[in-house]
Amino acid sequence: MAVEKIAPGPRVHLAVLDEVLNLCRANSLWPMTFGLACCAIEMMATGASRFDLDRFGAAVFRPSPRQSDLMIVAGTISKKMAPTIVTLWEQMPAPKWCMAMGNCAISGGPFEFEGQYAIVPGADLLVPVDVYVPGCPPRPEALIQGFLSLEDKITKGERRNVIRRFKKSAGKNR
Amino acid sequence: MSSEDLKRALEKIVEPSSVHARDYERNGCLLEIGAEPGQLPAIARAARDAGFFLEFITAVDFADGPVAVYQFNECETISRTQVKVQLAREESLPSIGSVYDAALWYEREVFDLFGIRFDNHPDLRRLLLPEDADFHPLLKEYGKVHAFRSARDIYDDQDA
């Protein structure tokens, strides 16, 4: 598990300010280019012109963890790669989120069998994962839905999505 | 530069009894040679002079010891030759990295996954597994496998 002390919150904590900041953070997620295997190609396809992640403000793929606030673990995590993932997660500044993309990152996927010696079955054994996107590889639409649910999680409710706010049924369960 | 003159060259190195042709349609290779570990550098040089390139080096773990499989091929004609070397359990192989540079990684991978050591290999360390791994995964008694047979009952009666 990433050894990370429970960080103290911000020095000045205002509810309204937090809400505004979360709204801004949710709509400008900067993911870190971190493709491990097949899911990386679907991540690139999502960033390309057809599925266009830019509509959600999330396609600014930053190579270095210092400038990114979302780590997408896209692909199979081999045991040799595990310490690197933990290092990258720790080198990301707060606030940071993690998205486990694809079955390999969720639970080892098609390579998890009795006698498997080479892979770590799941990214949540290494870093705290916020959103799981199932699929092998998940279709670009599934990844975009992952981004939307992460944005919902950041803003703690559907106020972000104006249309959904007017649907009476959906708004209640938050 | 085709496989005939490689066959003649190899027959000088290895005794002719262990050189036998294979049916390309069924098995995909034309010539198969059973060799001793010591003859490998000579075989590699002969293949290099005949203009062959090294397709791969791998090993297959059997009850009476692993069999190292070297495979050479040529670009112009279909002339795939396989060299099989039966090893005892802890025996080591001479490295042919000086003749074929591709062999350096293949040998490191065979050492990594099978534990077969290669003498005078410039940089024999693990290739695929993390450096601190202490097991050789592709050996049959590691982990769960379907069967653990001896070499005779696979190779001997296959062409009968």
Place this chain on the structure above:
Amino acid sequence: MMTRTPEPATEHTFYLNLGPQHPSTHGVLRLFVKLDGEYVMEVDPIIGYGHRGHEKMAESHFYEQFLPNTPRMDYLSGMLFNHAYVAAVEKMAGIKAPPRAEYIRVICAELNRVASHLMWLGAYLMDLGGVTPFFYAFDDRENILDILDRVSGSRLTYNYCRFGGVARDIDDIFIEATRDFVKRLRGRWKDYNNLVTKNVIFIHRTRDVGVIDKDLALRFGCTGPVLRGAGVPYDVRKAEPYSVYGEMDFDIPTGDNGDAFDRYMVRLLEMEQSLRIIEQALDRLPDGPVTTPTPRKVRPPKGDYYFAAETARGALGYYIVSDGSECPYRLKVRVPSYGNLQTLTEILPGTLVADTICILGSIDIVVPEIDR
């Protein structure tokens, strides 16, 4: 080669990890580089960060259970890996796929080859700093993914070929979509040529960079566009025709001095040849069944078999030792990028760091294919 514990850097040189998480290593390859200012002095490619143990997995799974593994080894030419594995086991077990299935396999394989080259084109130009070709190439590639998705159900990791045929028959919507795609992509060559081939910066960045000549390629066992870029017309589809490639007429483009520009041109011209194959296969598509009845568990007779096929990166080979049971005794996958990547240790020392990225991109590697 560099020893394991590198000696302390002299005053001019320092060590850099073009490490597993790097935008231009196309996956989790780590280049441990000793730099002297801008110049690369020594390079030690460290692989294994994408190692999943495919070969160990094969020894405890049935032949059918290993099918999904094949497209996940090289996910850019997944159909080609799938087709090669199925053809290998069919040859071992003596199963004969009906002619219609063979033609469908060749059509889908060539579509996948074009998709793989387009993906490479986009990623390579992005390495060199040009972002527009990435969107051009991915736009065309999405067409292929739609066509193959319609018939095989997945965009990248196809499990479409089965022992004895293919999973589903194609319909005339597939055929018409493929013909439209072929026409559309042919119209795009002009765009690619104007945007990239005639681009002065691209020519200066790739001409005479990373020269892999014939002898170097043979010493390292390179195959595919890397070898053809050096001038050797070796293509497994022509050298050892499998499936119905024997009846297709297409030629093999080769470069002359084996630099990054020649490899680029070879891949661009290869896409055109693949389109020709697709058209011929579509014209001669026989009707009839797409599967023959095969036993529930395939049990090939004892012995060892080798089957070679041509993927987008080079000559792929399955070396299968069977002990007559329903699980392979040993399954070795001879992968083309293995040899292609090794040439880095020879051609990189002395080049600039920017050229390192250009050379690495031009040999087009996929890391889980090398690590297996």
Place this chain on the structure above:
Amino acid sequence: MPGQVLHDFLYVGVFLVVGVIFALTPIILSWLIAPRSESAKRAETYESGMTALGSAWIQFSVAYYIYTLIFLAFDVDVLYLFPVALVYGKQFVFRDFLEIVIFVFILSLAIVYAWRKGVFKWQSKR
């Protein structure tokens, strides 16, 4: 007269104070409200996930130094053009233009000299 001078200095003073405040507020604001995370490897240098070997404080080749020198020459050159821009074209337009051409030409000789010396040629040492 002194009142006028003092008045002018007032502008400069206000401009200075606003500048400083404008610079410091984001730093203080983010120091206050930014969430914090402490972790073991947070301070280590980022080298694509690996631990960096050796330090980067080494003597590197002189080519970089000469590159920056050329930049410096032109940076200062632009500095002198600012005041010229204020008075350009007031009386004799042609004279001003000619002066600037001469000024820039003389400075560009530094580029020509560096070019001849081969600073821009990064030959590959194969």
